[in-house]
Amino acid sequence: MTLQTPVAKAQTTAPRYVTPRRRVIGLVLAAALLAAMCVASLAIGTENVTLSTVWHALTDYRDSGDQWIVHDLRIPRTVLALLVGLALGLSGTLIQAVGRNPLGDSDILGISSGAGLFVVCAIAFFGLTGIWTYIWFAFAGALFAMVLVYLIGLTGRATVTPVRVLLAGVAVAAVLDGIGFAVRLRYPRAFDNMRFWDAGALDGRGLEVAAAIAPFIAVGVVLCMIVGRSLNVTALGDDLAKSMGGNVARTQALSLIAVTLLAGAATAGAGPIGFVGLMVPHAVRPFTGPDWRWILAYATAVAPALLLVSDIVGRVVIRPAELPAGIVTAFLGAPVLIWLIRKRGADRS
Amino acid sequence: MTITSNRSDHVDFGRRQCVIRLGAMSARASWRAIVVVTSLLAGALVIAVVAVGIGKYTVAPADVLGVLLGTNTSFDRVVVVEWRMPRMLMALLVGAALGVSGAIFQALTRNPLGSPDIIGINYGAYTGALVAITSFGVGYYTVAAGALLGGLVTAVVVYALSYRNGLAGYRLIVVGIGVSAVLNSVNQWVVIKLDLHTAVTASVWQQGTLNGLSWAQVLPMTVCLTVATLALVALGPQLPVLQMGDDAAGALGVQPDRARLAYLVVGVGLIALACAAAGPISFIALAAPQLARRLTASPGVGLVPSAVMGAVLLLVSDVVAQQLVTGSELPVGSVTGSLGGAYLVYLLVVQARRR
Numbered sequence: 001m002t003l004q005t006p007v008a009k010a011q012t013t014a015p016r017y018v019t020p021r022r023r024v025i026g027l028v029l030a031a032a033l034l035a036a037m038c039v040a041s042l043a044i045g046t047e048n049v050t051l052s053t054v055w056h057a058l059t060d061y062r063d064s065g066d067q068w069i070v071h072d073l074r075i076p077r078t079v080l081a082l083l084v085g086l087a088l089g090l091s092g093t094l095i096q097a098v099g100r101n102p103l104g105d106s107d108i109l110g111i112s113s114g115a116g117l118f119v120v121c122a123i124a125f126f127g128l129t130g131i132w133t134y135i136w137f138a139f140a141g142a143l144f145a146m147v148l149v150y151l152i153g154l155t156g157r158a159t160v161t162p163v164r165v166l167l168a169g170v171a172v173a174a175v176l177d178g179i180g181f182a183v184r185l186r187y188p189r190a191f192d193n194m195r196f197w198d199a200g201a202l203d204g205r206g207l208e209v210a211a212a213i214a215p216f217i218a219v220g221v222v223l224c225m226i227v228g229r230s231l232n233v234t235a236l237g238d239d240l241a242k243s244m245g246g247n248v249a250r251t252q253a254l255s256l257i258a259v260t261l262l263a264g265a266a267t268a269g270a271g272p273i274g275f276v277g278l279m280v281p282h283a284v285r286p287f288t289g290p291d292w293r294w295i296l297a298y299a300t301a302v303a304p305a306l307l308l309v310s311d312i313v314g315r316v317v318i319r320p321a322e323l324p325a326g327i328v329t330a331f332l333g334a335p336v337l338i339w340l341i342r343k344r345g346a347d348r349s
Numbered sequence: 350m351t352i353t354s355n356r357s358d359h360v361d362f363g364r365r366q367c368v369i370r371l372g373a374m375s376a377r378a379s380w381r382a383i384v385v386v387t388s389l390l391a392g393a394l395v396i397a398v399v400a401v402g403i404g405k406y407t408v409a410p411a412d413v414l415g416v417l418l419g420t421n422t423s424f425d426r427v428v429v430v431e432w433r434m435p436r437m438l439m440a441l442l443v444g445a446a447l448g449v450s451g452a453i454f455q456a457l458t459r460n461p462l463g464s465p466d467i468i469g470i471n472y473g474a475y476t477g478a479l480v481a482i483t484s485f486g487v488g489y490y491t492v493a494a495g496a497l498l499g500g501l502v503t504a505v506v507v508y509a510l511s512y513r514n515g516l517a518g519y520r521l522i523v524v525g526i527g528v529s530a531v532l533n534s535v536n537q538w539v540v541i542k543l544d545l546h547t548a549v550t551a552s553v554w555q556q557g558t559l560n561g562l563s564w565a566q567v568l569p570m571t572v573c574l575t576v577a578t579l580a581l582v583a584l585g586p587q588l589p590v591l592q593m594g595d596d597a598a599g600a601l602g603v604q605p606d607r608a609r610l611a612y613l614v615v616g617v618g619l620i621a622l623a624c625a626a627a628g629p630i631s632f633i634a635l636a637a638p639q640l641a642r643r644l645t646a647s648p649g650v651g652l653v654p655s656a657v658m659g660a661v662l663l664l665v666s667d668v669v670a671q672q673l674v675t676g677s678e679l680p681v682g683s684v685t686g687s688l689g690g691a692y693l694v695y696l697l698v699v700q701a702r703r704r
């Protein structure tokens with residue numbers, strides 16, 4: 001009886017028919033959803049714009065009517081959301097794959113807090129206000145926090161348990177956020193127009209920010225493509241992966257670089273946004289099955305769509321004021337965390 | 350009132366105990382705990398006297414003592430009594446409430462991480478307080494009632510969501526983290542929607558702050574705390590028994606479910622009081638009982654040492670917050686967040702090493 005239970009469980013939870021066709025159709029649907037969300041993001045807001053105006057603003061822009069809203073405000077915002085969403089989704093997937101930790105993403109594990117603190121310090125102490133200068137601090141901070149969290153999570157044990165890493169992330173984030181808050185209060189003038197550090201907001205950031213983070217995210221995407229195949233082997237565990245010819249250390253190192261670039265760029269672009277990276281891999285698995293390459297592919301479409309939805313919801317719920325996207329993603333994503341921990345049986349910890 | 354040391358007693362507690370008898374009531378405490386609590390109180394007094402004199406208008410500690418004894422009636426008196434003393438007293442009261450609440454929750458969950466600020470109770474209380482402010486207006490008792498209701502609902506939700514063939518510690522904590530995130534979003538939404546304050550003030554209050562507290566809040570807080578203390582005295586020494594597990598507690602004449610419910614209400618009540626006064630200050634409830642337990646070298650978390658420890662911790666944190674960033678007011682919650690986060694890191698490392 002005790003032997004049969006896990007098998008029966010695995011059979012019921014595994015998706016029944018994850019055929020190649022289903023994967024492709026799902027990916028096409030996800031891309032269509034993303035396109036629809038882009039259009040919605042251009043049209044919906046404090047001031048709703050008609051679809052024809054959106055079309056004209058995109059095809060032949062004239063400074064008339066509401067076209068400037070689309071051109072000056074919504075396009076930069078949508079582009080930024082696409083890039084940041086992509087970075088969040090891929091970094092969350094990598095964290096969950098390489099860390100073998102279903103409870104992880106760049107925000108919950110304190111990585112964005114590290115990036116945020118370093119950027120805040122760069123602005124406050126060195127007077128660096130251009131994104132091209134402080135983005136390097138974001139990468140350093142992301143790496144610093146990630147190493148710290150895993151060192152704490154690893155102490156005293158051969159294997160890392162997800163909950164311990166999660167707690168380490170919460171603790172490190174509390175420390176770093178507290179320090180960052182103090183620094184920001186100390187230098188309020190340096191942060192007048194950096195409201196987004198509080199809760200991850202996408203508005204008012206301009207295309208130059210998107211242009212600055214885009215190359216780093218592109219490198220991150222390439223790294224994801226390189227490690228994608230070895231993630232499946234790594235998921236089997238260190239020993240089995242080695243015996244199957246996988247190079248675990250290389251996969252981990254490349255993933256570490258990729259997560260640093262992706263999470264750092266996302267935080268530098270939009271502040272701390274949580275739970276997108278947590279949700280996406282779990283949400284797409286019914287369509288992809290356990291293959292990490294497909295999960296990464298899906299994440300490139302689903303994560304930006306999710307961030308766009310959150311941003312649109314944030315614009316609509318308290319018109320004319322706006323709710324930062326990070327608050328909406330936390331509201332949508334935290335129940336997923338609760339569901340995940342409830343789903344995992346009491347036999348594992 | 351008689352105090353007896355039980356060195357020649359029949360029960361060997363492994364350390365020197367003393368029994369205090371007052372009429373029909375009695376309490377037992379280890380001498381070490383009494384020494385620790387007394388010295389913490391003395392330390393708090395010294396810190397309070399020194400800290401009350403620090404600020405833009407400096408008052409020497411001797412002059413502060415003069416004000417307290419009634420001999421100094423100069424402008425110092427206004428500064429100390431009217432400006433700074435309420436905040437100091439509130440730090441002590443709120444800290445004590447947080448410490449006791451943390452001790453109760455940690456004892457009930459038998460887990461140092463089961464404290465109300467980790468599992469989201471204080472965010473729920475804060476949500477309740479916000480809702481009360483927006484629907485019924487500002488008033489200490491309405492806000493406190495709202496916070497109490499919010500905290501209770503959150504406690505029930507967190508327990509219901511994490512209950513599944515028993516209450517595994519890690520599941521409670523992760524569910525609590527998730528619930529905290531949702532409530533945090535809701536709180537931000539309410540604050541932005543109603544434009545209660547400017548953006549900065551709102552984010553300061555959301556961290557938990559003692560800024561702007563006056564004598565008007567001290568009295569109701571004292572009344573409510575007294576009620577909670579009386580409730581705890583009436584419950585008697587059931588908490589250490591509960592920590593032994595339900596079977597042992599039942600065998601020793603404690604009804605586990607009833608006792609747990611009663612303690613839960615008091616624990617949520619205390620955190621709600623603190624929240625209504627100062628917002629969701631984090632990590633005092635986590636750290637105070639554990640630090641007190643280590644200092645007193647006691648087997649479980651004790652209520653009185655936790656209360657004193659919480660008061661000292663919040664007082665020190667508030668002094669640090671005021672001194673760290675002069676000019677703009679750093680919320681004490683951001684200091685306790687950093688210190689408490691570091692303590693949580695330490696706790697995780699120590700727990701891992703022990704296994």
